Amino acid sequence: MAKLQDERIVETAVEARGAERGPTVRNVLVVSLCLVxxxxxxxxxxYFRH
Known part of the structure; x- marks a missing residue:
């Protein structure tokens, strides 16, 4: 939870980002790279094989 400290809002990196990056991001990148x-x-x- 965000805390007020010296008139500033202090949050952890996960709180500031709003969510955690899960394995889904990695899976999408791997699958898309393989498809390309x-x-x-x-x-x-x-076209190029003779």
């Missing part, structure tokens, strides 16, 4: 790599591989094999 797969998409580039498909484009390469379709």
């Amino acid at each position: 790599v797969v998409a580039f591989a498909v484009v390469y094999f379709i």
Whole structure:
């Protein structure tokens, strides 16, 4: 909980951020990176492979 200290509001980092970053953020980044790599591989094999 935010505290008033010397006329200033003092909060922890989690309180100031409003939420905790969970594994969901990491999972979205990993999955999206994998999809981009797969998409580039498909484009390469379709257009540039002879």
